Amino acid sequence: MPDGPDPLEIAADAAREWLEGLADRPVRPAAGARAMLDAFATPLPEVGEDPAEVVRDLAARAEPGLMANGSGRFLGWVIGAALPAAVAADWLVSAWDQNCAMSEPFPATTMIEQVAAGWILEVLDLPRGASVGFVTGGQMANVTCLAAARNHVLAVHGWDVEAHGLQGAPRVNVIVGAERHDSIDGALRAIGLGAATAAVVPADAAGRVDADAFAAAAAAVEGPTIACVQVGNVNGGAVDPAGRIAATVRRDDLWLHVDGAFGLWARAARSTRPLVAGLERADSWATDAHKWLNTPYDCGVAVCAHPEAHRRAMGVRAAYLPAGDDAVLRDPIDYNPELSRRARAVPVYAALRTLGRAGVAELVERCCAMAALAASRLAEGGAEVLHQELNQAVVRFRDPRGVDDDAHTRSVLATVQEEGTCYPSGTVWRGVAGIRLSVTSYRAGSEDMERAAAAMLAAHGALG
Ligand SMILES: Cc1ncc(COP(=O)(O)O)c(C=O)c1O
Numbered sequence: 001m002p003d004g005p006d007p008l009e010i011a012a013d014a015a016r017e018w019l020e021g022l023a024d025r026p027v028r029p030a031a032g033a034r035a036m037l038d039a040f041a042t043p044l045p046e047v048g049e050d051p052a053e054v055v056r057d058l059a060a061r062a063e064p065g066l067m068a069n070g071s072g073r074f075l076g077w078v079i080g081a082a083l084p085a086a087v088a089a090d091w092l093v094s095a096w097d098q099n100c101a102m103s104e105p106f107p108a109t110t111m112i113e114q115v116a117a118g119w120i121l122e123v124l125d126l127p128r129g130a131s132v133g134f135v136t137g138g139q140m141a142n143v144t145c146l147a148a149a150r151n152h153v154l155a156v157h158g159w160d161v162e163a164h165g166l167q168g169a170p171r172v173n174v175i176v177g178a179e180r181h182d183s184i185d186g187a188l189r190a191i192g193l194g195a196a197t198a199a200v201v202p203a204d205a206a207g208r209v210d211a212d213a214f215a216a217a218a219a220a221v222e223g224p225t226i227a228c229v230q231v232g233n234v235n236g237g238a239v240d241p242a243g244r245i246a247a248t249v250r251r252d253d254l255w256l257h258v259d260g261a262f263g264l265w266a267r268a269a270r271s272t273r274p275l276v277a278g279l280e281r282a283d284s285w286a287t288d289a290h291k292w293l294n295t296p297y298d299c300g301v302a303v304c305a306h307p308e309a310h311r312r313a314m315g316v317r318a319a320y321l322p323a324g325d326d327a328v329l330r331d332p333i334d335y336n337p338e339l340s341r342r343a344r345a346v347p348v349y350a351a352l353r354t355l356g357r358a359g360v361a362e363l364v365e366r367c368c369a370m371a372a373l374a375a376s377r378l379a380e381g382g383a384e385v386l387h388q389e390l391n392q393a394v395v396r397f398r399d400p401r402g403v404d405d406d407a408h409t410r411s412v413l414a415t416v417q418e419e420g421t422c423y424p425s426g427t428v429w430r431g432v433a434g435i436r437l438s439v440t441s442y443r444a445g446s447e448d449m450e451r452a453a454a455a456m457l458a459a460h461g462a463l464g
Helices: 007-021 033-040 051-065 084-096 107-123 138-156 182-190 211-219 242-248 263-268 307-314 346-380 405-419 446-462
Strands: 131-135 173-177 199-201 225-230 254-259 284-288 300-304 384-389 392-396 425-429 432-438
Touching: 007 051, 007 084, 033 051, 084 107, 084 346, 107 131, 107 300, 107 346, 131 138, 131 307, 138 182, 138 225, 138 254, 138 284, 138 300, 138 307, 173 211, 199 211, 211 225, 211 242, 225 242, 242 254, 263 284, 263 346, 300 307, 346 384, 346 392, 346 432, 346 446, 392 425, 405 425, 405 432, 405 446
Parallel strands: 173 199, 173 225, 225 254, 254 284
Antiparallel strands: 131 300, 284 300, 384 392, 392 432, 425 432
């Protein structure tokens, strides 16, 4: 190793500079993907370069192409910021470089993860005996839970998926809502059930299914059945009546899964809890830490009320791997689709410890209040609020010339993104162009919302 500056210090300085600049820089990246490719596409070096210089150069070249999604005025998709303790804990994860698969050789990170798993169950008030897998995100949490679901409902009918796969298995009925997130379709494809085989329960204008229609769809099918509801529509935040559905669709061979990538966190706060009450009766829940808990990417969470099914679907055992046969000291390998992986729940532990229950509740309630504030400022300025629920809002602007509202809304979005004060993202909502606002950052405050709304209204006015 050459003597010289410490790459870790250079990385820490660059990281600090980036984080300190978040409040003032334009939210959008200054450079696009083509410029970034040009910046990095140098020939593979024949001989190794100085580590400190590599890190310094990497940070300098990347900076123009970074999105300031940690800003309180980043409103795109559903992307949380990263709490300082969670970022710092993530640095430790990389420095420790533990393989967070097995508890016997890697006791520290696996046990931190075990504690974080218990805290997740507490803060979301899910059954304390449920099993938890820390996966890459909501998509993989859905895959993990639905794989356990498939194995469980087929096992009720005497079919062993672990041994025989789906070749010759009884048909598995799938029921989903019309406004499900696309990752449910991705999960159904991944577990061999096919996205197009699902019965689709219609959603109302807000994007939520009707509990009676969902129960009727469940009653209409016999045999192994997987039913998926959603808390937190990715556009407007709508919450399916999951608690009512969970109370009515129960039977041994029906597994009810809740996709709550961000909406499940509504269970952590008093004012939002009634919306998501009763869904602890479901069989599995998918959520993200990298969204509303504000941990850095990546961390999704797959929770199953049937640990045995979870383990059977995911566990890997081999002669060369230390056997995890201790019922108390959990082996992550049993609950994850990955074998080797980073200790991604360490930032979850740090986030939950620095926030506490009260801090998580405050974060959830503030984000909801901020989304409502932004939506009301936009409405006062003439925007049409298509839907606002939880921390989400969908708005649209009427073309002042009366020509094309969709084209005008898209132009407002493009103008405001380019101007850089804030960064909402676009969607199509009930067939019309919309602008989505998601307030998921722990940094978001009322001044951010006032500035973001003013920037959007200014773009609308300038395009009139
Ligand atoms: C409801 C819902 N489910 C699943 C996902 C996928 O989550 P991830 O992007 O973490 O894989 C999202 C993403 O926004 C979502 O909103």
